[in-house]
Amino acid sequence: MNQRKPKRIGILTAGGDCPGLNAAIRGVGKTAIVEYGMEVIGFSAGYTGLIHKQYMELKEKDLSGILTLGGTILGTSREKPFKPDKDGGNEKPDLIKQTYRELDLDCVVCIGGNGTMKTAHFLSKEGMNVIGIPKTIDNDVWGTDVTFGFDSAVQIATEAIDRLHSTANSHGRVMIIEVMGHNAGWIALYAGMAGGGDIILIPELEYNMRSVYKKIEERYDNNKPYSIIVVAEGINHPKKGTMSAARYLSEAISEFTGHESRETVLGYIQRGGSPTPMDRILATRYGAFAAQCIAEGNFGTMVAVKDNSLTTVPLADVGGKLRLVDKEHPLILKARKMGVSFGDEY
Numbered sequence: 001m002n003q004r005k006p007k008r009i010g011i012l013t014a015g016g017d018c019p020g021l022n023a024a025i026r027g028v029g030k031t032a033i034v035e036y037g038m039e040v041i042g043f044s045a046g047y048t049g050l051i052h053k054q055y056m057e058l059k060e061k062d063l064s065g066i067l068t069l070g071g072t073i074l075g076t077s078r079e080k081p082f083k084p085d086k087d088g089g090n091e092k093p094d095l096i097k098q099t100y101r102e103l104d105l106d107c108v109v110c111i112g113g114n115g116t117m118k119t120a121h122f123l124s125k126e127g128m129n130v131i132g133i134p135k136t137i138d139n140d141v142w143g144t145d146v147t148f149g150f151d152s153a154v155q156i157a158t159e160a161i162d163r164l165h166s167t168a169n170s171h172g173r174v175m176i177i178e179v180m181g182h183n184a185g186w187i188a189l190y191a192g193m194a195g196g197g198d199i200i201l202i203p204e205l206e207y208n209m210r211s212v213y214k215k216i217e218e219r220y221d222n223n224k225p226y227s228i229i230v231v232a233e234g235i236n237h238p239k240k241g242t243m244s245a246a247r248y249l250s251e252a253i254s255e256f257t258g259h260e261s262r263e264t265v266l267g268y269i270q271r272g273g274s275p276t277p278m279d280r281i282l283a284t285r286y287g288a289f290a291a292q293c294i295a296e297g298n299f300g301t302m303v304a305v306k307d308n309s310l311t312t313v314p315l316a317d318v319g320g321k322l323r324l325v326d327k328e329h330p331l332i333l334k335a336r337k338m339g340v341s342f343g344d345e346y
């Protein structure tokens with residue numbers, strides 16, 4: 001919208017929250033203020049704050065003490081401002097442009113996942129200066145090797161799997177733990193491997209129950225008195241929509257094999273609480289780099305990590321795509337060689 005040296009920027013966090021959002025806000029804000037002398041405001045509740053001009057000024061002192069905090073000090077929402085109303089109209093994009101103009105902004109930093117990046121791209125097409133920062137526990141944002149929030153979720157899920165081992169062993173049970181990830185299997189694959197899961201089911205690999213039963217029976221036959229199954233919430237199953245994947249597996253396994261089984265759906269615990277050191281660092285790097293991109297006028301982009309180096313990718317390339325687990329992912333290949341089942345062996 002204007003080409004002047006960036007002086008005043010806005011930040012928002014949108015979509016599902018995750019550990020590291022405050023670290024990213026702090027990274028952008030502190031760098032913008034300290035290094036580049038910019039003014040920073042934070043919009044409330046994602047794109048809702050941008051539509052309704054709800055915001056707070058963020059001074060450097062406001063950004064102290066938030067690095068380790070879970071959630072987001074700005075609040076978040078799943079507002080999609082470009083989605084037409086029931087009657088087909090939509091005044092939200094105009095309201096957003098009005099806010100941008102009235103607050104005299106030079107850029108809005110949109111921190112979020114796939115949906116947030118899609119909207120950020122639309123805003124960019126409307127002529128606003130926008131930069132995206134990828135976050136989500138699901139790790140499924142296209143264009144970057146990693147999103148912050150993922151490492152924390154894997155840590156929480158791994159700890160849960162560790163704890164299930166001892167109770168599974170005591171009772172000789174099949175324990176099924178369902179982790180988040182939306183349509184991607186990243187959390188299940190990483191936590192499953194870190195926690196020593198015996199069977200890992202992810203949406204990217206087509207499983208069959210015969211294979212799952214066989215693996216469980218093999219373990220009992222080999223005097224391994226229990227099994228741990230790590231399942232991604234996004235797998236397909238016949239009862240989808242009426243029961244969780246874990247519940248479906250648990251019922252099917254106990255019915256078919258006769259072994260006792262129990263399910264745990266880990267849920268929102270994976271999204272709450274303090275970020276891991278890795279996520280604090282990743283979010284800080286992304287935030288500080290986003291501020292640098294603003295100073296350099298590198299707009300319409302999402303900051304990304306490729307081979308551990310920071311870079312940018314055009315927002316136009318990111319929207320509407322998902323980064324799923326490759327069927328030949330090195331971790332999957334290694335796991336198979338160690339006897340881990342992905343439910344697709346037979």
Ligand code: F6P
Pocket residue numbers: 016017113136137138180181182233271
């Ligand atoms: O995208 C993050 C995520 O936590 C997914 O893993 C999960 O499917 C979804 O959000 C839950 O969303 P909501 O906050 O709308 O319940």
